[in-house]
Amino acid sequence: MSTKINELSVVDADKFTVSRTITIAAPIEKVWAAVTEAQHIARWFPEHATLSPLAVGTTGVFGWSDHGDFPVRIEELDPPHMIAYRWGNSNAAASTLESGETTVFRFTLETVDAGTQLTVVESGFDALRDPAASMDGNRGGWDFELDELVAYLEGSE
Incomplete structure (x- = not known):
């Protein structure tokens, strides 16, 4: 179990970004699987996920019973170091990837010592x-979801 306390998410209103850095007491391969494979993603992020194969351009869905389904698409991929997803946003007129009202995370x-x-x-x-409002909501979302990721990977879920 990690003893490090991870900092909370930060909003940069000038750059229109939300960011957070955490340390997880798990090897990079295990973390990579947790952020790229639907069966793992659904254990800490949405309640259900579809996403296959792992390739740029692949589309899927991340869904929550209280927030609905959100389309996702893999935009960038550099295993096991980086993946970027584009997704529809609840603050968009229509939650589609083509609407232009999307964000990329x-x-x-x-790999670090811990x-x-x-x-x-x-x-x-x-x-x-x-x-x-979207940045503030997602700031809180990343705080909650990434804490769930740590709990999932470190076995304290």
Whole structure:
């Protein structure tokens, strides 16, 4: 179990981004699987996920019973160090990938002495109807979801 306390997410209103860096007491391969494979993603992020194969352009869905289904598409991929997803946003007029009202969240992974350092940066909030509300909501979301990821991977779920 990790004894490190991870910092909370940060909003950069000038760059329209939300970011957070955490350390997970798990090897990079295990963290990579947790952020790229639907069966693992559904254990800590959405309640259900579809996403296969692992390739740029692959589309899928991340869904929550209280928030609905959100389309996702893999935009960038550099295993096991980086994956970027584009997704529809609840603050968009229509939750589609073609609407232009989407954000991109990029996970970068790096091996560190304590396990794996994961950084998420979500960008593109300036394309949404209410950027400030979306950044604030997603800031809280990343705090909760990445804490769930740590619990899942470190076995304290």
